Amino acid sequence: MKKTRTGNSRELLIDAAEAVVLRDGGSTLTLDAVAAEAKVSKGGLLYHFPSKDALIEAMIERLIRTFTASLELALQSEPPTRGRFARALVRAMFDRPPELAEKESRMSASLLAGVANQPRLLDPLRNAYARWMKAVAADGLPPGRSMAVFAALDGIWLWSLFGIYQPTPTQLRAIRIVLEELIATDAS
Amino acid sequence: MKKTRTGNSRELLIDAAEAVVLRDGGSTLTLDAVAAEAKVSKGGLLYHFPSKDALIEAMIERLIRTFTASLELALQSEPPTRGRFARALVRAMFDRPPELAEKESRMSASLLAGVANQPRLLDPLRNAYARWMKAVAADGLPPGRSMAVFAALDGIWLWSLFGIYQPTPTQLRAIRIVLEELIATDAS
DNA sequence: GTCTATATCAAGATAGAC
DNA sequence: GTCTATCTTGATATAGAC
Structure with missing residues (x-):
């Protein structure tokens, strides 16, 4: 210190x-x-x-740190079998306390919005995704599965980000089950 | 006229x-x-x-019209069997000419960004999604499947929107196959 | 490290002539 | 329907005192 x-x-x-x-x-x-x-x-x-950009950059970095932390947490309690990373992603997205998720959504939306025209500021996010995609590729599932799960989670995130669509709890449950089956089912 | x-x-x-x-x-x-x-x-x-808002609103509406048109087109050539809407979505997203898709991505990103703080301007988009979600619900597949497919497509769209991650053609193909299997496979 | 005061500027919007 | 000229606001950033 x-x-x-x-x-x-x-x-x-x-x-x-x-x-x-x-x-x-x-x-x-x-x-x-x-x-x-x-x-x-x-x-x-x-x-x-x-500058204001410096401030925004710091906000983005903190947001990424926060999510990364809960992803790490989810990873630790997943058995190291095939699909581990995908399962952790699912849990990190679905099992987050709703009001926390809501806050982070609004934060993310505002930051994304304010920053979309200055791509450089999104570099930390790009780097984080690059790392995650590596993990996805090494997840051991048949090609595309883990990434499809990742994409679906991000789709739901997009809807919530901009208030485009609010899935009902029932719908969310149904989607989750579909994704989990996708992870668990053997290649066809 | x-x-x-x-x-x-x-x-x-x-x-x-x-x-x-x-x-x-x-x-x-x-x-x-x-x-x-x-x-x-x-x-x-x-x-x-x-006002500028009025202009942006018109831009958003045109963008939605454009996408709706290609979705309608894809729908027409899909047999009216279960999963029709999901299949059309997949084709509308994947089979679009790449450079057109790229343009629309950049347009969408800029508009979303400029508008995220004035939720009212996104109403046309919300309405469009509400319609699509109805079609998704009536798609005839087991619960959550069509919506999971929709979410995955939107996730990929999100990545492209903000340049967060650029999937390789191979990865895209793999995801597409996963989604198509998800649509085609009987309930487990 | 923190403050006040100020420079600068870009952008949306209005008014009114043509 | 279209133009010029102008008003107004709100925001970033700088300079320099304390």
């Missing part, structure tokens, strides 16, 4: 930024709003994050 | 807006840029679309 640095302030500022997005939506993510939320002046904020 | 109205001008302006987005990205979709592209003044543009 030698290096406290400015690390803690940064985390607090990211907290504030998240609070703003969750409370008022992504379009209100302005430096003023974040500074106010953190009870800091804009100058103070800009000391830690020299 | 009695009502020509301002319809044609509107279409030309939407063409221009699309051209701007495709050439320079979504963040450059400004009234000035669209007006310049259409060789019209900003005032002229605003005569037809009283």
